[in-house]
Amino acid sequence: MKNSQNVTLFGLSASQKLAEDIAEILEIPVGDSTVHHFADGEILVEIGESVRGKDVFVVNSTCNPVTENLMEILVMTDALKRASAHEITAVIPYFGYARQDRKAKPRQPITSKLVADLLTTAGVDRVVTIDLHARQIQGFFDIPVDEMEALTLLYNYFIDNNITDDICVVSPDHGGATRARRMSEMFDCPIAIIDKRRPKPNVAEVMGLIGDVAGKNCILIDDMIDTGGTIVAGVDMLKEKGAKDVYIACTHPVFSGPAVKRLQDCAAKEVIVTDTIPLPQEKMFDKVRVVSVAELLAHVIDNIENKIPVSDVFEQYSMTH
Secondary structure: OOOHHHHEEEEEEHHHHHHHHHHHHHHOOOOEEEEEEEEOOOEEEEOOOOOOOEEEEEOOOOOOOHHHHHHHHHHHHHHHHHHOOOOOOOOOOOOOOOOOOHHHHHHHHHHHHHHHHHHHHOOOOOOEEEEEOOOOHHHHHOOOOEEEOOOOHHHHHHOOOOOOOOOEEEEEHHHHHHHHHHHHHHHHHEEEEEEEEEEOOOOOOOOOOOOOOOOEEEEEEEEEEOOOHHHHHHHHHHHHOOOOOEEEEEEEEOOOOOOOHHHHHHOOOEEEEEEOOOOOOHOOOOOOOEEEHHHHHHHHHHHOOOOOOOOHHHHHHOOOO
């Protein structure tokens, strides 16, 4: 990495391993920082080296515990700003609170806008993230937001493992149709869409299927899996409609509550996810396959620091295969 003397990269509690992987690719050390918790849970972040005049990248996903990991970024940012860092970039591979992007009912908050304001007020100069749940969240910020995509990384997994015959890409709902169509264009294959409705959070009812999946190897693609109810119901429907093998692919393995058991017990052959959210040992299971986003984020950081358009990273990854 050019100009590495002017760059410091820190990893906080949720993304320490990912930060180490990124730093190894960039050939720079991970910055010295420590997160402390007072007896009542209050967070203190201490920086163990000078950051004066440096461009600082803070890596942390706002996954479970969401609010605690968000507070770590805010407290770290405040510490960096008071230590005279030149520019602070929050690298948030999984951006929590993204599902609250609008008022779906009266008297509901738009919490993703609130989080955007908190990050900006704390002193973050730029945000790098992967696969926002709703792309319009970029507009909630008054600072630059680089939203990267893991779609090509997931696609490359299937290519590398020779899973290319009789493919049909399936979206688990209408909202993910654009994502599924883009992957179908990579494979040059048909697309199907599952028609569902969500009467309340974490509850989904599958209504029907748009498209033909009979005799196809289906890739059920989504941005995240939370409790797993929606995706497992989708697998069951695809099997009922005559699909051969069903593969689940998603960027963010939230895996709350019964998700791991549901995914392990369902009829899907494999569950391919990325490491935007670290999977502890108790959430690993036989079917799960993890694709790293470290190289993608390292390229983004390198381009930002060397004043190269981040759009170049899209082009590099689209030409991988």
